Amino acid sequence: MAPSSGGRPGARPRVAERIAERLRALEDREAIRDLIARYGPLADSGDAAGVAALFAPDAVYAVGGMGEAKGRAAIAALIDGPVHRALMAQGCAHVLTSPAIDLHGDLAKARCHSVVFAREGEGWRAVRVSANLWELARSAQGWWVTRRDNRLLDGSEAAQALLDSRNP
Template sequence: MIDSIHAAALQQLLDEHAIAKLIASYGPAVDAGNADAAAHLWAVGGTYDVDGWQMTGRQGVHDMVASSAHQDLVANGCCHFLGPAVISVDGDEAVAVCESLVLLRHDDDQSASGDYRVWRATANHFALQRIDGRWQITRRSSRVLNGDPHARALLIAGFTGVSAPDEKGGE
């Protein structure tokens, strides 16, 4: 029989694993151009804010992945790699943070297969909620790591387990 302390520790590990798997699923879903799979990672009313470009709900994420601009990236060769996440779980809510790289295939005359170049290096802050028994993204905020103070604020908030600040530094 598992006592309550061990049960709580086990639940913590299971939650962290489920969230890590959800976040890790984003790259393969968008690199496959699978708009349905990518959108399903979000809560119905969740948001995705990339450098001020706001996608609202699963439909917004779906539309981005299904767009000709994104599908062109997929057709040429791209890799969205999200690094390991730092995850803080509090009951049915969680915060996670990770950094990501987007690699794009670059054709040149010296390589038949082309090589890959880093297109973006980004800070990613996730707010998640357990909804209908599964973890879903309620808010993702991403900022390019180009010295932008908001990108640093997202990282700090994430690894300390707090909500993402708005652009002015508040919550």
């Protein structure tokens, strides 16, 4: 005997639609988590093209205290630049926390912390601890970053605001 839909016409399609919506949201969140998780290993391996490919062609990456990179070529140049290459030469690790993700259809915002560790002698030192706000959009190829704001957690309201999910 087939399960009952409670006697309401159209109940089954609505349930199926809700399940499909929930599944899509779960898949979107996982895709965004995966994209953000890829950043650190790509940066630490010096894969400038790989880092740039996480971003939309016209994306902006604003690094507090270092300016803005606009477009994939400029974002790749951050990884290929002398500051990052020197950091890699001494040994470094870009570590990002799991993001809090807010989905809005084909757009999303993700907030997380990042820590850059540098090797010093036999140990490691945190050289940059930052707040991050990632703005993302779904494209035909999947999710990519349209803007990333990264600010040092130096006690400033601007850095704290990046982590505040009450800010649109």
